[in-house]
Amino acid sequence: MRNRISHFCPGLVACVVLAASVAASAADQELLASLPEAELALQDTLDHWGLPFSDQLRRFQQAQEYWLDLLGGEATKNFMLGTQHGLEKIPKNKYWFKGNYGNRVHVSAARNEVESFQVAVLPAIGKQLDRVTLASGPLQREEGAGVIPATALTIYRVGYVQTVPPQYPVLYVGPWPDVLLPNGPIEIAGTDLGLFWVDVKVPRDAAPGTYSGQLTLDADGHRVPVQVGLRVHSFTLPDRVPFPIAVWTGATWPPGQKMSAEDYRRTLAMFLEHAVDPISVGKEGVTLDKLDLAAFDETIAFCMDRGLQLFEIPNSVKTPEKLRPLVQHLRQKGWLDKALVYSNHDEPTEATLREANLPFYRQMKRLYPDLRVYLASQYYQEIDQACDIWMSDVSTAFGASFAAGHRGRSELWFYYCHLPIHVDFCRPLVHAPNMQIDNEAIEHRLAPWVAWKHQTPGMFIWAGNRGWQSQEGGITDWEKAGWRLSDTTAKFPFGGIHNGNGFLLYPGPHPSIRLKVLRDGAEDYGYLMELKKRRLRATAADQLLQDADSALAVPPDVLVDAHYFNRDPYGLLRTREAIARLIETLAE
Template sequence: MPEGPGAHLRGVAAPAILLALLALARPGPVPRAAPEALEWAVASGLDKLRPTDPLPPGRAVDLVAAQGECESAQVAVRPRGVPVALAAEAAPLAPDERRRGRRIPVALYRVATVRLARPSGPDGAAGEWPDPLVPARDPWFREARRAFPVEVPTGRLQAIWVEVCVPADAAPGGYAGVVRLSDGGRRAAAVPVRLRVWPFAIPRTGTFAAPFGLSTRLGTRALGVPDDPEVARALAAAALRHRVTPYTLSADPPDGTCTAARCALDWTRYDAEVGPVLDGTLVPGVRGAFAEVRIAGRVWNGPEADLAATLRAWRTHFEARGWADRLWLYTLDEPRPDQVTELARRARLARAAGIRVFATTLPQPALDGLVDAYAPVLNALPDGRAPPRVAFSYASCMSHGCAELPGEGPLHAEMRRTFTGWPGYEVDRPGAAARAVAWLGWRRGLSGELYYDMLQAWRGDPWTDVRAFAGNGDGTLLYPGRPAMLGGTRPFPVESIRLKIVRDALEDVELLRLASAAGLGGLAATTAEALVPSARGWERDPARWLAARRRLGDALARRLAAR
């Protein structure tokens, strides 16, 4: 008879069998859990985290914002032992359990870097710097982009940008959520996110004007879709989403001709381009604050009566559309001495037509009574209140020196004395250098700030060379988002850390103005004085900026609650 299972145990004593079974069932050494694949920490949106930097100290994203305001932080990740395929996701923030309310979305970006061959003046530094922000989903076309997963080598710091934009009607109070990190699909960490919404709103359209040049013709061409109207709108919207008014755009004047005898301008194409910016429909509720007169060279150089008729037609059209309060004659930028007479002629004709005149220069006798708003470079203004009619400042290459810094010698020493410490928008400067610009303008009593360009380096490839006028990022606040590189089907503008900081500074000015209007002018003034005591004495420490802003907002919330 064949043997069945276990027949080999026949004849073995029962106790021996029992002991053998117990030995098999006895647990061996408990395997140790695999070490975490990565380390993580949290930093503010004012920090610039370079790939070799140590991890920052924070362990939770902790934000406070007004209704209608955007705030950001960063999650810094460094792999342990082996590279990781890093991905991140975040659900909308939920209100505290005690309250009801809508959830608030969280946007995530991969912080990319650019390699800088040379520093920006005496304050800059060559090497690899963070700046482009590759979105998980772009904010205009809403397409998924190639932000995550990203391969992160061992020992390299990779930052993730976390942005929360609070709806204007969000309920005040606390909200919470998490940013979930994963490695190759395996959960790696959950980073807590806390948000407190103040019980007041900042205006959707800013009261501190910020016209920034943006050529949609250059931008669409660089993105491979020349004059594509939807991509042009995406470029303009990227500015407006950050409280910046784009000017220049296509630079095309209205169709048709206008002479003293017969004025027949067709505004159809112009209005289709500029109207959504000025009406606040391109980015709902955000109305552009600045529009420049566009006149062809042949008209400037033609009969003066025809030029006068053209200027009157601009004023008439802008009045009919409700835009007249934002129309400016902005011509002959940074005029040379030999151009001042021509600028005066154009200004005289514009003012006769009822158009205000904007000039990027210091006041001078030849322009007395002709210029409504001067916008000199910010270095040219003394500390304290600005002189009459100086209504804007102009951040320029003078913030770092517009020529290359020699390695040594008298010129090196002179440039260091002249250009050290100014605020500005260079990539290789502290985040506070960009945030200080608008605060300095507020302290000086200005109405706004001007910036000459957002796409300067798009004449080449800013991903490989973002340098202009001896400064890294001078005139470039966006990067070209090409589908071949970043996924999706449509090209799009990639925002930068510096553009986010510009927006934060403009939001800060709204907070300062709300506090002043609520009777907290003294606190607003002392807060600004502590952070920007002078043009070159601005605070460098991000933590002090954020703490001061939080104290001011909390004081305003208490003041409004007591009314």
């Protein structure tokens, strides 16, 4: 009997498989016939993870069933909700959603920290939502008295930017989430989802513990609560973590209109609110021949009151003596330690470094020995004789670890511009963290971790808002028509298309998701600083100290080096939570 079954089994299995295939094919055809045209247009496509539309559709239908079970009689069949942390860029296509289906979100934060999450609204197949709103509410402490007011929650509408085909690898070309617009009603149709970004600013004096509350989502009259749980840690972050993230900025709106003084200050304030230093503030509009010290002081003081850590002043290459009145003034104000001057040749070749940058540096040190010179350059043997702060791309020369060991007497920063020149690469630039719209969010957040791992006390990004120049239309036209990225390649000696290079916020000003994620990375740096401070004072058990040392070394669950890191956001988020527990456990 066994042999007969064994003999006939292949044919039997083939018949069963064929029958199942026919049944599945019939079911598939029946399903396709029921789909709207917008869905039918996707039937042969893959999502950004490589999942075919058939499986995307299956997941979506399963999620709808889960949604109805979760909310029971309160559920609407017209839409469902999803939530996600702030470390994932959520595509516009609702079938590509990879977050958590449901109406619950849990986050944690230190006191005086901002933590983010996202709320996605996913219409049912074939449904359109004409007016969707999200309103905040207070969070009540569960263990006793204490309220985080609704005003501590800021809600944004997430806008999408259509990318153009670049020469570097990306998950997809199309609408990427980036611009964050003021809260307001949204419309959702076709295969789109609607997306809200929520910032929770934990008050400095908030009592530690667990808080809960809800947001209210209203879609065409159907109201659904979004349940929020927040764990507030017992330690407090400073108003500004002492880790400069420097950017060059300008005072013009696209396509070249000069900002008003008020708009310029609002732009500067937005950078500083997100732990980014608009260092051009010390040279923007500054004329050494007609130096207006009162106006200079007013602008610098405005920024320093909001956490500015460094600023750049003109380098006056041809007549550096003209800097003397300004330098003397900075010395009298006690601001000279925050002032920088850029070298006379950006990203030099080795020959240019020797012929231009080295003599410039010697001249500046002779005239102004306490004024620091900074320079972006590949490694050269004499780099520490050309600048006080050497900014190196993590992919150039022999890489980040080599740079950290060969900085000489210079302070090392890593810089991110996506198209450095006069360099050679040790590894592909696109394998390291970058700041483009079509980079995954984990890349932006990892940059401060790379800095910590290599003990570099600052970082630089090109640029804050200088990439606006190529934008067509007026200051607000783009909000209706959509932000248009240039499809023109950068010209020789540069090259390529770089989606989002040169700006981290939008005219308005409005923040970007990239700016929010960078802020979170700076706060991670603050966690590491707090852990290090407590570790140095601690007399705890050996295992606890070993755990602290492992976290301070940056575990492989986050990154190994600048080109070998964990793209799963939960690796970083788990590590961050472990660091928070260590901070709370170690005695102050």
